[in-house]
Amino acid sequence: MKFYSTNNTDLRVGFKEAVFNSMPQDKGLYMPVEIPRLDDKFLSHLDEYTLPEIAYHVAQNLLGDDIPADDLKGIIHDAINFYAPVVKLEENVYVLELFHGPSLAFKDFGARFMSRVMSYFLEEGEKQLDVLVATSGDTGGAVALGFLGVPNTRVTILYPKGKVSQIQELQLTTNGQNIRALEIDGTFDDCQALVKQAFTDKELNEKFRLTSANSINIARLIPQTFYYFNAYAQLLREGISKVVFAVPSGNFGNIGAGLLAWKMGLPVEQFIAATNANDTVPAFLKTGVYQPKPSVATLSNAMDVGNPSNWVRIADLFKEKPEALKKLIVGYTYNDEETLQSIEAISKTYDYVACPHTAIAWKALKAYQQEHPAKDTAGVFLSTAHPCKFPDVFTKEISDKINIPEQVKELEKKAHHATSLDTSFEGFKEFLLKNA
Template structure:
């Protein structure tokens, strides 16, 4: 597998180099040199395969000879060892539950796969791998659990002070061992900017072997395609061959993965980009003007991104056909009040408790179905377990939020985090002093 930078299409690196370097020095993002289309035989018979079988087939076609088939299969079966069911709420409305992994969020797919890929490539005696990750909520917890105890690796998680839920913060700050947490006095965009600047800082790169666990890393994006194929396989089993996906979107890695799956042949009718008040992409889809702006805090905190990194990948996928992009993707954005109303409506209609991100995806799907009068079945992505957001629920809904045992165990642990400002020199100084 060869990859190029979105800022330099003539460059070429191996999959291993892209995984470890994470972001090119030219500040682009890595993209596959070629995206294989999966065979019609496979696509038409998806309903005959399990999730790990689908994941292996997709990954093997993308990665190719970079990892021998038996090794790749072992990685897949170890990393993707939980399920992701679609649950029927009504005839043409299904929810894809992606929160059944260890950190109770969809990012377990990417973090577990990536940690095992890095561990596979990391040879004995090599320089320690320093993983930097910015999180707006769920990425950090998934990465922490994915890398916890992995030899010769150290993870530094940056999260915005006061802008993640209590449970999310516990998942970031109570691990110890090779995981450390930095509480940044700023927004997620500030955290992300610090990580990106670190990758282009000569002194840090000379001293440390830096990589990222954010969705800027191609090893995070590839496994997120798996659950789109698997969701479609489950829809086929229920006689549904035309589907649209409604994707709660912040940094746009999730939607980027769906579009990568589409490029590989997954027959999706439409993607819906569902955002909160951070509506940079929905506004672009309406006006044709892409204008990043500072992020604002919302109930759906994991989507509080004003300048989504992965949009450059999506733009790159459609660089020769911008009109196709706007035809394939429909954007919707919602306020906190509309999000709260959606949470209540889902519960009233189905007795189903949805996290705020999930509620936004449901609302966008319902609005799209009303606007488009489309015959396709809608699948909206549930990206996190509702127990992570206890403060957003009231009354009967709050009473029906189940708290898994692994969350209860977290509450007895002490927080371990270092407070920093959002200036790069302070962050760099911390890294240099804490080797």
């Protein structure tokens, strides 16, 4: 499979180059030249396949011969070794739990797949791979655990000071080995800007072999399609064939993967982009004006993104039919007060604890269903992180319902270390060069 840049459709690179370069020099993002449509027989019999089988079929169709079949199967079985159940809460309301991986967040799908792909492509004697990643909360932990101990790689994680939860910070700063953390005195957008600038800096690119583990990397996006197909497979087993997905959205990689799955033939009726106060995309869907703005801090910190990187991919998917985009995606936005009300309502109605991001997706789904009642259509909202990662958000009554996983208890015993930097690129560049 060949990939082009969203800023240069004539560019052609293979999967290996797209993965390692992460972002083309023209500052676009890589997209597949062809998006294959999976055959109807496979799609209508998805319920007969396991998650790894579905993942292999989807990846093989996208990647072609770039990774031989047996090697690709091995990568998937090693990376996607946890489950992603669809749980019924009430008639036509389901939650897709994506927090059963090692870092307790949906980003384990992308980070683990990508780390194994990079390790597979790394050849003996090659220059060390330096992975740069900005995180608003969960990406860093997933990438850290995905790459921990991978030979000939080093990961540098940038996170905004005081804007990630305590458990998220522990997941970033307690790894050691080939993982290092930088605490940036700014926002996620500042962290992301530093990473992007590094990729276009001549001196850094001559000295280091840089790549990104953010969702700008195509190897993060592809495996996120797996759980959409797998969710649909689980619904088919219940006799349901119509679905709408409500997706908590920050950098828009998650919903971007859903739209890629749709392009490959997954029969989704509607995508609901659920955001917090950082409402750049919902505002665009209403007004037609795309106006990025500085991010603001909220309780749902992983969605605190004012200029979503992956929106260019979504726009590119629909470049020939931009009006179809506005029909397929509807946007909803909620503030912190509404987020807390939703957490309370979910707890009381279903005796279920949802993290702040998940609660926003539920509220958006319920609002959409009220406006578009359909008895034969299941609404699935994505639960992107385990609630234990956000202890300060919950009342004691709700907090007491949360089962704390063993790996979280172990984290609290570990020593942690981070280097503090301001938002200047000069300071970040100096750190990289001095700590080569």
